[in-house]
Amino acid sequence: MGIMEIIGVAASVSILSGWRLYLCIFATGLAMRLGALPLPDHLASLDVLANPWVMGIAALGATAEFLADKVMWLDSIWDTVHTLIRPVGGALLALAIVDPSDPATQVIAFILGGGASFMAHAGKAGARGVVNVSPEPVSNVAVSTAEDIATMGLLYLAYQYPVAAGVIAVILLVLVIWLLVLARRVLGRLVASVRAPQEPLPPA
Numbered sequence: 001m002g003i004m005e006i007i008g009v010a011a012s013v014s015i016l017s018g019w020r021l022y023l024c025i026f027a028t029g030l031a032m033r034l035g036a037l038p039l040p041d042h043l044a045s046l047d048v049l050a051n052p053w054v055m056g057i058a059a060l061g062a063t064a065e066f067l068a069d070k071v072m073w074l075d076s077i078w079d080t081v082h083t084l085i086r087p088v089g090g091a092l093l094a095l096a097i098v099d100p101s102d103p104a105t106q107v108i109a110f111i112l113g114g115g116a117s118f119m120a121h122a123g124k125a126g127a128r129g130v131v132n133v134s135p136e137p138v139s140n141v142a143v144s145t146a147e148d149i150a151t152m153g154l155l156y157l158a159y160q161y162p163v164a165a166g167v168i169a170v171i172l173l174v175l176v177i178w179l180l181v182l183a184r185r186v187l188g189r190l191v192a193s194v195r196a197p198q199e200p201l202p203p204a
Contacts (some may be wrong), residue, residue: 007109008166010094012158014113015172017090018120020151021082022061024093027155029055046096069144072132079125090117120172123179130186 017024029049048054068078094113098105124147131139154172158165 004166005162006098008164008169009158009162010097010109010113011116011169012154012165012172013097014090014094014116015120015169015176016151016155016158017093018086018117018122018176019124019147020062020065021086021089021117022058022065023148023151024155025049025089026055026058026062027152028159029058031159048096066144066148069147070141072140075128075140075144076125076132079121079128083121083125086121087114087118090114090120116169116173119180120176123176126184127179127182130182133186 013024013028028046029051032047032050033055049058065078069075091110091114094109094116095106098109128140128143131143154168158168
């Protein structure tokens with residue numbers, strides 16, 4: 001696995017952790033325990049994710065997130081609580097993926113991994129804020145389910161096809177930026193409409 005593929009995998013996993021941190025940890029550990037995810041020697045530090053205790057806690061977290069993410073406004077509260085947890089988790093996963101023999105690369109991976117995870121988290125939280133002000137309650141479940149499926153599919157692609165991992169990371173980054181811009185515009189219009197002066201009632 002070349003340096004570009006390693007960077008691509010680290011970036012993809014970090015960004016996906018900003019959406020579903022617990023799911024990323026559990027799915028990676030499960031794939032390793034089932035032998036579906038053979039890792040190169042320098043990625044041996046990821047073996048800890050296959051530990052039964054780690055997988056059990058990750059499974060509980062993933063289940064709680066799966067349920068909380070389907071409920072209007074509860075999802076935003078969950079996102080707020082995880083504003084620090086997801087970036088740190090994404091940074092640590094990126095740190096575990098890069099070559100441990102190069103401290104400088106590890107520091108860079110930790111910083112960029114945390115930044116990428118935070119951007120993904122911010123984009124998700126902003127988009128979910130837009131969905132929550134929508135009058136259609138079904139959109140919450142639809143958007144959350146799409147995030148679950150996308151996270152699983154993209155995580156599989158990132159690990160199984162490391163050459164494409166860089167492309168996946170770029171696509172995800174563009175998507176995150178678009179979500180941030182969209183959320184800012186929609187919420188800005190909403191705030192402006194609330195602050196707009198109400199027209200006086202006609203005289204009786």
